[in-house]
Amino acid sequence: MESLLGPAFLTALFAGTLAAAVPLLLAGLGEQVSEKAGVLNIGIEGMMLLGAYTGFVAAWSTGSLWLGFLFGMLGGLAVALPMLILCVWLGLNQIVIGIALTLGVEGLTALLHHVQFSRSYPRLPRVETLPIPGLSEIPVIGPALFDRHPLVYLAVLCVPLLAWVFRRSVVGLNLQAAGDKPAALDAAGVSVTATRAGAVLFTGAMAGLGGAYLSTIGAGIFVPFMTGGAGFIAIVLAMLARGRPLWVLLAALLFGACLSLTTALQVGGVRVPTDIVQMLPFAAVMLLLVAFGRRAALPAALGHPYVRGQR
Amino acid sequence: MSGEAQQGAQPDAAERLTSPARVPSGGGDLARRLAQALLPIVLALVVGALLLALLGRDPLAFYGDIVRRGLLSPLGLQESITRSAPLLLLGAGLIVAFRSGLWNLGVDGQFLLAAVFAAAMAPPLAAALPVWLALLLTLAAAFAIGALWSALPALLKAGYGINEIVTTLMMSFLGVSLANVLVKLPFNDPATTVPQTATLAAADRLPRLFGTTVNLGIVIALVAILAVHWLMTRTAFGLKLRVVGANPRAAVHAGLPVARLTLAAFGLSAGLAGLAGGVEILGVWGNMRADWNPGYGLLVIPLVFLARFHGVAVIGFVFFFAVLSIGGETAARRADLPNYFNLFLVGLILVFMALTEWLGQRWQQRRET
Numbered sequence: 001m002e003s004l005l006g007p008a009f010l011t012a013l014f015a016g017t018l019a020a021a022v023p024l025l026l027a028g029l030g031e032q033v034s035e036k037a038g039v040l041n042i043g044i045e046g047m048m049l050l051g052a053y054t055g056f057v058a059a060w061s062t063g064s065l066w067l068g069f070l071f072g073m074l075g076g077l078a079v080a081l082p083m084l085i086l087c088v089w090l091g092l093n094q095i096v097i098g099i100a101l102t103l104g105v106e107g108l109t110a111l112l113h114h115v116q117f118s119r120s121y122p123r124l125p126r127v128e129t130l131p132i133p134g135l136s137e138i139p140v141i142g143p144a145l146f147d148r149h150p151l152v153y154l155a156v157l158c159v160p161l162l163a164w165v166f167r168r169s170v171v172g173l174n175l176q177a178a179g180d181k182p183a184a185l186d187a188a189g190v191s192v193t194a195t196r197a198g199a200v201l202f203t204g205a206m207a208g209l210g211g212a213y214l215s216t217i218g219a220g221i222f223v224p225f226m227t228g229g230a231g232f233i234a235i236v237l238a239m240l241a242r243g244r245p246l247w248v249l250l251a252a253l254l255f256g257a258c259l260s261l262t263t264a265l266q267v268g269g270v271r272v273p274t275d276i277v278q279m280l281p282f283a284a285v286m287l288l289l290v291a292f293g294r295r296a297a298l299p300a301a302l303g304h305p306y307v308r309g310q311r
Numbered sequence: 312m313s314g315e316a317q318q319g320a321q322p323d324a325a326e327r328l329t330s331p332a333r334v335p336s337g338g339g340d341l342a343r344r345l346a347q348a349l350l351p352i353v354l355a356l357v358v359g360a361l362l363l364a365l366l367g368r369d370p371l372a373f374y375g376d377i378v379r380r381g382l383l384s385p386l387g388l389q390e391s392i393t394r395s396a397p398l399l400l401l402g403a404g405l406i407v408a409f410r411s412g413l414w415n416l417g418v419d420g421q422f423l424l425a426a427v428f429a430a431a432m433a434p435p436l437a438a439a440l441p442v443w444l445a446l447l448l449t450l451a452a453a454f455a456i457g458a459l460w461s462a463l464p465a466l467l468k469a470g471y472g473i474n475e476i477v478t479t480l481m482m483s484f485l486g487v488s489l490a491n492v493l494v495k496l497p498f499n500d501p502a503t504t505v506p507q508t509a510t511l512a513a514a515d516r517l518p519r520l521f522g523t524t525v526n527l528g529i530v531i532a533l534v535a536i537l538a539v540h541w542l543m544t545r546t547a548f549g550l551k552l553r554v555v556g557a558n559p560r561a562a563v564h565a566g567l568p569v570a571r572l573t574l575a576a577f578g579l580s581a582g583l584a585g586l587a588g589g590v591e592i593l594g595v596w597g598n599m600r601a602d603w604n605p606g607y608g609l610l611v612i613p614l615v616f617l618a619r620f621h622g623v624a625v626i627g628f629v630f631f632f633a634v635l636s637i638g639g640e641t642a643a644r645r646a647d648l649p650n651y652f653n654l655f656l657v658g659l660i661l662v663f664m665a666l667t668e669w670l671g672q673r674w675q676q677r678r679e680t
Contacts, residue, residue: 086662092669097662099661103655103661104659107651108655110649118649232480236481273495275488278484279489279492282482286485289477
């Protein structure tokens with residue numbers, strides 16, 4: 001038995017942290033864009049779940065992981081599209097529609113899964129990693145952080161990319177205006193609807209990709225309800241990060257650490273009931289909200305449909 | 312119309328559909344309201360039928376099974392009425408929250424935690440006290456536990472203005488897991504092999520009515536929902552809550568104690584959800600097994616919206632859903648499908664409801680201009 005805090009324990013902890021953080025990171029970054037533009041995307045849980053399903057089915061039937069990711073994104077987009085039509089174009093209640101889409105996808109994927117896989121329960125082969133030369137040979141953190149699937153590196157690269165978009169690009173400014181003062185954006189001649197529509201679609205693709213990561217790289221199998229609230233955690237990450245992608249990454253890693261603690265503790269020889277460990281990320285969210293919630297700033301027009309000429 | 316509240320720092324997202332100001336209550340065109348309530352259900356059933364056909368099942372046989380089992384068979388009908396009790400209590404709790412402009416999306420956690428405490432308390436209490444007193448105390452405790460589990464989101468909302476959608480959802484996930492921990496560890500009945508609480512003897516449960524399998528829970532639930540309707544529409548307290556819900560900023564300016572009213576609304580709403588858990592355990596199950604989570608909470612939300620937060624209308628929609636849910640179990644088993652078809656249907660009903668609402672408004676606007 002390995003001693004607690006030995007190299008194997010730490011490697012398992014770090015590796016598990018990163019693995020659990022990636023879907024949260026992808027979905028959280030997506031949600032951040034949506035929230036910035038003033039759309040509270042409660043349906044993100046459904047986007048992740050459909051992405052997990054379509055991603056798994058595509059990866060399993062074609063044998064290509066990257067096609068799985070593509071179809072995961074398409075799955076997320078398929079849920080984002082009704083969200084866009086109903087909430088951005090027609091201005092319907094974002095929360096009711098978000099809950100509706102999540103419930104609908106939960107039912108739909110559970111039914112489809114039952115019809116297709118309930119007898120076979122197919123599993124994907126273990127994914128191949130891309131070790132980064134040099135870095136991956138560092139003891140303990142090398143194999144944990146620098147010997148992963150390329151998608152993991154890409155997800156982390158999204159953080160500086162989005163930070164740049166938010167801070168330095170016109171798109172970023174437009175997004176922020178759409179969330180803070182949509183009328184000003186409209187007056188400047190930029191379509192609020194188009195800006196928000198783009199944001200919602202981006203969220204759908206990112207959430208779908210996060211879901212596909214969960215089912216293909218993470219679990220290697222699709223199970224009904226497998227996202228288990230990850231989408232809702234992503235919403236909280238985006239809220240706490242106050243528009244800064246780096247904070248999404250840090251918070252995602254924190255939750256990843258909570259989630260991976262079970263596996264790591266088991267490697268270290270300690271048995272903990274899974275129910276207690278499942279509570280950790282949600283308890284962490286509540287603690288963070290109690291501690292920093294007062295400063296969890298949200299865009300002024302979040303959750304409100306934009307109607308031209310109406311204050 | 313909804314401009315004033317948008318200036319506030321906290322997003323008053325509940326405003327558009329939940330504001331009673333936007334919900335025509337009393338008077339009005341009954342036929343149109345009925346159509347707006349029934350059309351989403353019909354459309355959802357049609358799309359659901361398409362999905363069933365795609366899965367290679369016979370939709371007519373499926374829906375036929377639902378009606379035969381959930382409504383027409385005497386035993387099924389009694390089960391549907393029994394199932395209505397917790398749903399009605401959850402609906403009553405949601406009416407309080409929604410009319411007060413609060414999104415209490417944590418009812419599942421409140422329901423389950425209250426259920427586990429009720430299941431743990433009832434057997435020893437029934438052994439020590441007269442049964443009626445034991446039941447009464449247990450139900451009171453279930454109400455208190457539910458209310459308690461909403462205290463943190465309520466305080467965060469009232470004190471810091473933190474969006475309650477997220478906090479109630481987080482507390483719900485926490486509550487569901489905590490309930491499981493409680494069943495498996497402290498409240499576990501060592502006499503059984505599967506993790507579950509000690510079982511309350513059938514004679515000590517909520518009494519059954521008139522020789523049927525329906526228990527007293529439905530009476531409690533009907534009283535609760537009518538009382539809540541009366542409270543929210545006919546009393547000063549209800550009016551204050553509705554003002555807070557319609558426009559928190561205006562409520563502050565009118566001198567209303569918004570923070571205290573928010574706490575009260577949350578407590579009442581979550582307490583009723585807890586009572587639902589207590590009634591379900593004391594009336595139907597008698598014990599709680601690990602990993603039992605019927606997930607009623609999110610399913611009742613669309614019904615409450617369909618009823619436009621009207622207590623009497625909720626009774627009708629809840630009964631419809633109870634039939635769907637009881638009959639659906641049999642129909643799904645016969646069609647060799649998991650019992651998740653209802654989830655899909657409820658999601659569709661919500662989407663179509665929002666759409667009909669929108670079309671109705673457009674239609675009225677066009678008629679006015």
